[in-house]
Amino acid sequence: MWDRPRAVSVVSGSSEGLTELTAFDRALMDAGIANLNFLRVSSILPADVTVVPVPTFVPGTLVPAVYARIASQTPGERIVAALGLGFSHGQYGVIMEYEHTGTAAHAEAAVRRMVEEAMASRELSIKEVRVALREHVVQRVGCAIAAVVFWP
Numbered sequence: 001m002w003d004r005p006r007a008v009s010v011v012s013g014s015s016e017g018l019t020e021l022t023a024f025d026r027a028l029m030d031a032g033i034a035n036l037n038f039l040r041v042s043s044i045l046p047a048d049v050t051v052v053p054v055p056t057f058v059p060g061t062l063v064p065a066v067y068a069r070i071a072s073q074t075p076g077e078r079i080v081a082a083l084g085l086g087f088s089h090g091q092y093g094v095i096m097e098y099e100h101t102g103t104a105a106h107a108e109a110a111v112r113r114m115v116e117e118a119m120a121s122r123e124l125s126i127k128e129v130r131v132a133l134r135e136h137v138v139q140r141v142g143c144a145i146a147a148v149v150f151w152p
Contacts, residue, residue, distance in 0.1 A: 004046050005064065005150035009033075009054045010085065014136035014144040020071040023143035027069075027134075033149060035059035041066060041150070043118075045085060045093035051130070055151065067147035070099035072138045080104050081144040082133035084111035088124040095148050104135040 013031030017023030028034035032054045041064045057063075068081040082098045096114035100107045108131050115129050136144040 002064070003152050005049060005152060006046075007050045007052045007151040008045070009052055009149045009151065010083070010130065010132045010147075011054060011149070012081065012132050012134035012144070012146040014134045014142065016139050016142050018141065020073070020141055020143060023071055023141050024069060024145065027143040027145045031145060031147060033147060036065075036149065037062045038065040038067070039063065043095040043097065045087065045095050047088075047090065047092045052151070054149065064150040065147050066095045066097060067145055068097035068099050069143065069145045070101070071141070071143040072101070073141050075138055075140060077101055077138045077142075078103060078135060079138060079142060079144050080107040080133055080135045081146040082107040082111045082131060083146040083148060084115040085130040085132075085148065086115040086119045086124070086126055087128040087130070088119065089127045091124055093124065094118040094122070097146075104133055107133055107135075
């Protein structure tokens with residue numbers, strides 16, 4: 001059984017590659033989390049979690065993560081991956097993911113609305129909303145990611 005995470009790292013990255021998969025790998029490298037193995041989890045932020053920089057880890061470590069990922073093979077296209085984190089007063093919170101072809105400003109507004117709706121539907125008061133995003137203009141094959149990685 002897993003313990004409740006006590007810390008999270010919030011990162012974003014983007015890059016180009018010869019394929020969507022290699023562009024994704026390079027975007028993970030840009031974000032500093034390429035050598036982790038992710039268990040994709042749903043979007044609940046534990047109560048009293050601390051946001052920390054990515055700690056030193058052993059390559060291949062298995063970690064829970066929430067991430068937004070978008071890739072494109074259309075040169076000149078603007079892509080954005082965004083995450084919104086909703087922190088409450090002493091209770092749990094939410095993480096909302098959003099992928100978009102367009103501007104970072106649009107993606108940020110959209111993900112903030114998503115966090116507000118998710119918090120309201122749970123009757124949680126908002127203490128803080130944080131947004132992590134990465135905008136990327138595709139040259140050949142591009143990828144943008146935003147991720148929340150959970151640590152024990």
